[in-house]
Amino acid sequence: xxxxxxxxxxxxxxxxxxxxxxxxxxxxxxxxxxxxxxxxxxxxxxxxxxxxxxxxxxxxxxxxxxxxxxxxxxxxxxxxxxxxxxxxxxxxxxxxxxxxxxxxxxxx
Amino acid sequence: xxxxxxxxxxxxxxxxxxxxxxxxxxxxxxxxxxxxxxxxxxxxxxxxxxxxxxxxxxxxxxxxxxxxxxxxxxxxxxxxxxxxxxxxxxxxxxxxxxxxxxxxxxxxxxxxxxxxxxxxxxxxxxxxxxxxxxxxxxxxxxxxxxxxxxxxxxxxxxxxxxxxxxxxxxxxxxxxxxxxxxxxxxxxxxxxxxxxxxxxxxxxxxxxxxxxxxxxxxxxxxxxxxxxxxxxxxxxxxx
Numbered sequence: 001x002x003x004x005x006x007x008x009x010x011x012x013x014x015x016x017x018x019x020x021x022x023x024x025x026x027x028x029x030x031x032x033x034x035x036x037x038x039x040x041x042x043x044x045x046x047x048x049x050x051x052x053x054x055x056x057x058x059x060x061x062x063x064x065x066x067x068x069x070x071x072x073x074x075x076x077x078x079x080x081x082x083x084x085x086x087x088x089x090x091x092x093x094x095x096x097x098x099x100x101x102x103x104x105x106x107x108x
Numbered sequence: 109x110x111x112x113x114x115x116x117x118x119x120x121x122x123x124x125x126x127x128x129x130x131x132x133x134x135x136x137x138x139x140x141x142x143x144x145x146x147x148x149x150x151x152x153x154x155x156x157x158x159x160x161x162x163x164x165x166x167x168x169x170x171x172x173x174x175x176x177x178x179x180x181x182x183x184x185x186x187x188x189x190x191x192x193x194x195x196x197x198x199x200x201x202x203x204x205x206x207x208x209x210x211x212x213x214x215x216x217x218x219x220x221x222x223x224x225x226x227x228x229x230x231x232x233x234x235x236x237x238x239x240x241x242x243x244x245x246x247x248x249x250x251x252x253x254x255x256x257x258x259x260x261x262x263x264x265x266x267x268x269x270x271x272x273x274x275x276x277x278x279x280x281x282x283x284x285x286x287x288x289x290x291x292x293x294x295x296x297x298x299x300x301x302x303x304x305x306x307x308x309x310x311x312x313x314x315x316x317x318x319x320x321x322x323x324x325x326x327x328x329x330x331x332x333x334x335x336x337x338x339x340x341x342x343x344x345x346x347x
Contacts, residue, residue: 004255005157005255006110006112006113006156007109007110007112007113008112008113008116008156012116012120013153013157014212015213016120016123016124016153018209018212018213019124019209020123020124020127020146020150021212022205022206022208022209022212023124023127023128023130023131023205024127024131025201025204025205025208026131026201026202026205027130027131029197029198029201029204029205030131030194030195030197030198030201030202031131031194031195032194032195033136035136035178035181035182035185036130036131036136036139038178039130039131039139039140039143039178040130040131042143042170042174042178043127043130043131043143043146046146046147046150046170049150049162049166050150050153053154053157053159053162054157057157057158057159057255057258058255061255061256061257061258061259061262062256062259064262064265064266064269064275065269067159067161067162067262067266067269068266068269068270068275068276068279068280070162071162071165071266071270072279072283074162074165074166074169074170075283075286075287076283076286077169077170077174078169078173078174078287079286079287079290079291081173081174081177081178082177082290082291082294083290083293083294083297085177085178085180085181085294085298086293086294086295086297086298087297087298088181088185089181089184089185089298090297090298092184092185093300098185100195101195101196
């Protein structure tokens with residue numbers, strides 16, 4: 001017997017979160033454009049946040065630990081987007097391309 | 109089926125549909141717009157979880173800031189649109205994420221998967237002795253009992269826990285520092301360099317190369333790189 005919140009079991013949230021994470025991972029692995037790759041990473045961070053907050057709500061809603069973790073994920077997602085896009089724009093200025101497969105100047 | 113379940117299914121379908129569109133379309137601008145729909149769906153899930161604070165934060169930070177940043181980047185790198193949406197590893201990536209999704213669903217889904225540790229001893233690595241309900245002074249909801257509602261003061265409690273030395277003050281300060289450094293670094297990396305700075309940089313590089321060659325010659329070795337011709341610096345300055 002599982003605990004229900006508004007008639008929704010916890011695993012529904014976990015399934016949506018897992019699916020969203022996998023879609024984001026596919027985007028990060030398989031896109032040919034660095035900005036699309038960053039979009040995949042944002043999807044993965046969102047999935048992690050759904051997971052954290054669903055576990056918090058179902059298992060420990062009276063403490064604020066889950067909220068704090070989710071807030072840190074949110075802040076790190078914003079920082080990651082800012083620095084990632086700055087890098088992409090700098091690289092685009094130099095090479096006129098943002099295909100991650102072509103950025104191999106640091107290969108030995 | 110309750111109204112909450114219907115809402116959940118609608119939002120889950122919106123999230124997953126738009127997310128699949130985001131990772132498969134070749135038009136980056138449309139991908140950014142569909143990403144906004146995904147973020148809205150996730151905010152809706154947070155409302156269903158009774159966490160209005162995070163639904164608002166999601167709309168403000170993800171939709172208001174990150175999506176706009178992504179759209180800016182898409183526009184600044186124009187000419188990169190309409191390209192092949194997949195690289196050469198797309199099939200391998202799809203198979204990998206399919207396997208990962210299946211494993212996650214088996215672990216956390218409604219089906220019970222039990223592993224005989226005596227037969228597969230490697231799985232004992234993943235089985236801790238401590239029950240997760242013993243961790244760290246937090247009141248966990250016991251199984252088979254109704255889930256308590258979120259306290260009325262959860263926003264105030266959350267705010268206090270961020271500035272409480274015994275709770276999350278240190279991570280909070282660290283993350284504030286991180287955001288400061290990251291924003292300064294992002295501005296530094298992405299800023300447009302003035303032509304004068306570029307010329308100055310090249311002059312300094314040429315000087316350093318010449319000094320290095322001089323030092324090598326004095327050490328009695330032949331320089332492996334020919335020193336820059338005299339005209340190089342002057343010709344870059346003319347641009």
